[in-house]
Amino acid sequence: MEMHDVLHVEVCQKVDSALSRKDVEEVxxxxxxxxEEVTLNVSMPGESFSKDIIKSHVESIVCSSNSTERSHMKIQSSTLRVYVYRLTQENAATETxxxxxxxxxxxxxxILPSKDFHGLWESLIYESDVKEHLLHFVETTMLFSDRNVDPNIISWNKVxxxxxxxxxxxxxxCKALAHKAAIRLAYHYSHGELVEINSHSLFSKWFSESGxxxxxxxxxxxxxxxxxKALVCILIDEVESLAHVRKSCTNGTEPSDSIRVVNALLTxxxxxxxxxxxxxxxxxxxTEAIDVAFIDRADIRQFIGFPSEQAIYKIYSSCIKELMRTGFVESxxxxxxxxxxxxxxxxxxxTRHSLMLLELSKQSVGMSGRALRKIPFLAHALYTQTTKCTVPRFLRAMHLAIEKQKEEEIA
Ligand SMILES: Nc1ncnc2c1ncn2[C@@H]1O[C@H](COP(=O)(O)OP(=O)(O)OP(=O)(O)O)[C@@H](O)[C@H]1O
Ligand SMILES: [Mg+2]
Known part of the structure; x- marks a missing residue:
């Protein structure tokens, strides 16, 4: 047991800063x-600090603990772990x-950490430390790998x-996790790579190309x-489509070429x-068992469900803050x-307006994160259309947008 709580401090250094990482870390x-204490899981811009050296060399700082439960942490009683990184600015290279x-x-x-995923991790809201556990899995996996732990004795995994x-x-x-791992494991890897494979495209009718x-x-x-020195992450979305192709092949409804592509991929x-x-x-x-060879029983499976009332409240709050920042809603x-x-x-x-928001969050239980993040847009487009409005007026518009969204889901 560590005596102190660990405070992870991720420092995004400006691209044009010429200071060494060590110097940035010290400062x-x-x-x-x-x-005395810091707010957790929010990005603090370098400009918001009083020291000029931070203003000019640091883009932003995010502090976090090993649990999402808390929102603040005392500095004196924590052990600081500082990670200094720079974002790569290139766009993703694609293969078509x-x-x-x-x-x-x-x-x-x-190439990670990338500007494309900056802030993504913080924007995703889950309960019960889902994100933190995933990050710890990755850290342990990489450590075990590193020290050559025998997988026949202790089973641990890469998937x-x-x-x-x-x-x-x-x-x-998945993307945020790869990005985060590249930041946190920087003492070990010089950078990360993320390769996203679009398995759908490989089963288009152009199998000779696909192979x-x-x-x-x-x-x-x-x-x-x-x-x-490179941490290489491979992302395969909708893996069930691989299993699906195999099944359709045995039923004879899928051309045999596609099974060759799937098998090549799995091998x-x-x-x-x-x-x-x-x-x-x-x-x-x-959610059923997925029959693809490379995912075995020992690998890490995590169910990701709809956000709870509490998570919805946080998601909506972040949306409204963004509209305040951009002047659509009065601060x-x-x-x-x-x-x-x-x-x-x-x-x-x-508390009046916050409680109204809480009501909206209750009303929205059962909606996906994707649907929730659209609500403020719908609220503006359909029900306010003003360049600026008060919080209660905007919340009423959100209420109407949620009703509409729900009706459409049923229809
Ligand atoms: N728990 C959440 N907290 C915050 N935002 C969320 C949450 N869940 C989803 N979102 C938002 O919804 C959008 C869609 O997410 P994403 O495409 O990663 O979902 P998915 O689970 O991969 O969906 P699909 O199964 O359709 O591929 C993202 O932009 C994300 O910001
Ligand atoms: Mg997806």
């Missing part, structure tokens, strides 16, 4: 230890498959499967894996599991849910 450490009508993307490749209903953030979470593409894709992946995945620096991230919309402080709870949900001038 940030000194600054933070002068604070040419068909008669159009080009389909077969894979995309990012993570996130499954659950559509729109619950599974794909986003070649799978081989090329994995040649490239293996080349990346040869660099022991390749089995081979790359041997590498110490690989991590395979997969998602699926079905006002919305309370944290834990604060409302502490007051026994008592209504007064300070």
């Amino acid at each position: 940030v450490r000194t600054e933070l230890t002068s604070f 498959i040419r068909t008669d009508s159009d080009d389909m993307s077969a894979s995309a490749h990012w 993570i499967l996130l499954h659950g209903p559509p729109g619950t953030g599974k794909t986003s979470l 070649k593409l799978v081989m090329k894709l994995f040649d490239d992946v293996k080349a990346l894996l040869e660099d022991p 390749q995945l089995d081979q790359i599991k041997k590498y110490p620096n690989v991590l395979i991230l997969t998602t699926s919309n079905v 006002e402080i919305l309370s944290e849910m834990s604060y409302l709870k502490k007051l026994g949900y008592e209504e007064n001038v300070e």
